[in-house]
Amino acid sequence: MKTKAVRLYGVNDLRLEEFELPELRDDEILARVVTDSVCMSTHKLAMQGTSHKRVRHDLAKEPVMVGHEFCGVIEKVGKKWQGRFKEGSKFAIQPALNYQGTLWAPGYSYQYIGGDATYVIIPPEVMEMNCLLDYQGDNFFMGSLAEPVSCIVGAFHAQYHTSPGSYVHEMGIKEGGSLALLAGVGPMGLGAIDYALHNPRKPRYIVVTDIDEARLSRAQELLSPAEAQRLGITLHYVNTRDLPDPVDHLVSLNGGKKFDDVFVFAPVRALVEMADRLLGHDGCLNFFAGPTDPAFSAQLNFYDVHYESHHLVGTSGGNTEDMIESLEMMSRGLLNPVFMITHVGGLNAVPDTVIHLDKIPGGKKLIYTHKKLDLVAITDFAERGKTDPFYAELARICAKHGNLWSREAEEYLLQHAPDI
Structure with missing residues (x-):
């Protein structure tokens, strides 16, 4: 075949x-x-x-x-x-x-x-x-x-904490604890917020940071603080771009306490070092982002590793x-x-998408492998639809579903998009 x-x-x-x-x-x-x-x-x-x-x-x-x-x-x-x-x-x-x-x-x-x-x-x-x-x-x-999503689930399961006087590791994020997701409004960060809100082992408090206001605004619409509150969780979104001391501000939002669990979603040295400074006693830092540079490194406070029982984990899938x-x-x-x-x-669209993926804004790029289509943002369907009836209908369908992809949109695409 x-x-x-x-x-x-x-x-x-x-x-x-x-x-x-x-x-x-x-x-x-x-x-x-x-x-x-x-x-x-x-x-x-x-x-x-x-x-x-x-x-x-x-x-x-x-x-x-x-x-x-x-x-x-x-x-x-x-x-x-x-x-x-x-x-x-x-x-x-x-x-x-x-x-x-x-x-x-x-x-x-x-x-x-x-x-x-x-x-x-x-x-x-x-x-x-x-x-x-x-x-x-x-x-x-x-x-x-x-x-x-399974990568996110695995990362949450890989977190661990200890009890005073015990060497037994209790796996998972701290139940009822505080969670910080740094650079957390990309596609994987959004998935992590969703899982943190809806998995059985929930934190009490979540703070999500980024430096892109548009992405932060979209995250707040999709996974709102009001929905989190309904689930018994306090959720804050924070743009740290212009904060003179992001660590001090985030700690103040958590009632003056540092965090039990901190996830890093971008391979940026300053972000890793900020995560280290955010960790409280027995805090666990999860370096989720996979760097392309095999020599990527950052400074960690080993005084706190020793006296504050800080620990570091990372998962790949x-x-x-x-x-x-x-x-x-x-x-x-x-x-x-x-x-x-x-x-x-x-x-x-795959070769160009893969090569330039780090420069294409937005979240996940979904490919229908039996179809011949340019890679187009859902938000651009309406503009494309001014000259192409196929995208005009996709725009109409997506608008019905909160400008999100859907089964209806998929079925339309599979029936009407040109074959490869």
């Missing part, structure tokens, strides 16, 4: 190609991809090429399919898996396989599986590691968002349990990460 896919051959060498997939083996599964959400991690993969930790081979000789936040339909099941998986069922994938101690992952390490493709062959290790997950949603885009939790909370309506999506495009 032929597939069309975007493959990486070297640093920023992304090519949209059509080629034959190999014959399906008994221990493999053939799948049709419908959506992929472009991740900043794929941008970093393109920047680093063969030197990336998840790349297995020389990319010039064995290029890899990119994209790891994808959702689709199982087309054909090899004999080994026929009692476990059904043709025609929807799926999502946890790309962090943790297979035999390797960093192998779809979207980074394989020639024939990645999210930016029309059809893929799922290798046996995905099933062996229970990373091919059943998806029951009535749309595809939420299945693509399950992976980034979630695990299968985190992904299952994400899918379950989404299916129950407890999480609604659709606000992460700000742009929509087709497979043809």
